[in-house]
Amino acid sequence: QDMAAFIAAMPKAEYHVHLEGTLEAEMKFALAERNGVKLPYADVAAMKRSYVFHDLPTFLKVYYEGMNVLLTERDFYDLCYAYLAKAHSQNVLYAEMFFDPQQHIDRGVPIAAVIGGITRARADAEAKLGIGSQLILCFMRDLTADNAMAALDAALPYKDKLVGVGLDSDEKDNPPTKFAAHFAKARAAGLKVTAHCDVNQKDTLEHLREALVDIAVDRIDHGGNILQSPELIGIAKTKDMAFTVCPSFSGKVVVDGQPVEVVRGMLDQGLKVSINSDDPAYMGSSYITEAMIEAQVRSRLTKAELVRISHNALDTAWLTPERKAGYL
Numbered sequence: 001q002d003m004a005a006f007i008a009a010m011p012k013a014e015y016h017v018h019l020e021g022t023l024e025a026e027m028k029f030a031l032a033e034r035n036g037v038k039l040p041y042a043d044v045a046a047m048k049r050s051y052v053f054h055d056l057p058t059f060l061k062v063y064y065e066g067m068n069v070l071l072t073e074r075d076f077y078d079l080c081y082a083y084l085a086k087a088h089s090q091n092v093l094y095a096e097m098f099f100d101p102q103q104h105i106d107r108g109v110p111i112a113a114v115i116g117g118i119t120r121a122r123a124d125a126e127a128k129l130g131i132g133s134q135l136i137l138c139f140m141r142d143l144t145a146d147n148a149m150a151a152l153d154a155a156l157p158y159k160d161k162l163v164g165v166g167l168d169s170d171e172k173d174n175p176p177t178k179f180a181a182h183f184a185k186a187r188a189a190g191l192k193v194t195a196h197c198d199v200n201q202k203d204t205l206e207h208l209r210e211a212l213v214d215i216a217v218d219r220i221d222h223g224g225n226i227l228q229s230p231e232l233i234g235i236a237k238t239k240d241m242a243f244t245v246c247p248s249f250s251g252k253v254v255v256d257g258q259p260v261e262v263v264r265g266m267l268d269q270g271l272k273v274s275i276n277s278d279d280p281a282y283m284g285s286s287y288i289t290e291a292m293i294e295a296q297v298r299s300r301l302t303k304a305e306l307v308r309i310s311h312n313a314l315d316t317a318w319l320t321p322e323r324k325a326g327y328l
């Protein structure tokens with residue numbers, strides 16, 4: 001109880017949250033009504049009962065279907081402002097948020113409405129609540145390389161509204177190097193680079209190696225299987241690589257025959273780990289405070305370790321040292 005209050009009061013930073021994964025069922029119904037979209041559920045409770053996932057693909061199906069209510073600039077404003085207000089209420093000082101433009105472009109929503117609404121919400125949340133934020137464009141790795149490149153080209157005129165690019169969606173048979181040209185182009189435009197290396201996927205260690213060595217990412221999202229490779233741990237530590245771990249999606253990984261909690265294992269290896277919420281609206285409204293409480297219990301984190309994780313998180317920010325210092 002004391003621990004939960006301690007976690008709730010801690011100043012926080014969040015780096016692994018998909019904006020579309022913060023679309024709560026209540027907002028989905030409100031937007032569906034506003035936009036005249038028919039939903040296949042009678043009410044919020046019925047919709048929430050459909051949020052049952054066995055693996056990444058079954059989650060992603062529900063997650064992408066949920067986006068159909070997001071159509072206008074105002075919708076993206078409302079989505080982003082609601083997340084930032086919720087994060088602020090949990091003492092998040094600063095957030096870097098993902099979005100999936102390909103899914104919106106492919107539904108006919110102009111990229112200007114997507115980035116425009118999110119950017120306006122970020123500015124309002126900073127002015128009214130004091131919460132800082134930046135935006136990361138994710139490539140959907142299970143769509144074609146051409147589809148991702150078209151989205152990048154559509155977004156580059158707005159590159160001053162972005163801080164980086166990432167890689168998400170279904171990892172199976174979609175290695176980071178499939179997007180080598182995209183990452184290179186984004187980097188040339190001054191953007192940072194991160195990639196999901198989801199936990200316990202096919203070829204996870206090879207994907208981690210590609211991300212760390214071939215793409216030379218600036219950060220890794222999830223990445224728990226690195227605990228199975230002393231060689232990759234060494235490379236990550238040399239690079240001072242940050243890992244954005246989400247307890248809601250990271251089960252244990254098996255290291256030398258023993259199941260290990262990802263947060264516990266990374267801390268014990270001296271890796272720079274932060275705790276994040278990922279897709280809170282689909283995980284029983286588990287935002288960052290709930291995610292940290294879950295991680296505390298599962299990994300038996302001490303207060304000193306929680307403080308270290310909090311410092312890691314601020315240090316993970318894609319901000320100038322001066323702006324980082326302002327949050328410490």
Ligand code: ADE
Nearest residue numbers: 018168169196249278279
């Ligand atoms: N897109 C949204 N959430 C995701 C996750 N946890 N893994 C991969 N892609 C995602």
Ligand code: ZN
Nearest residue numbers: 016196221278
């Ligand atoms: Zn994610």
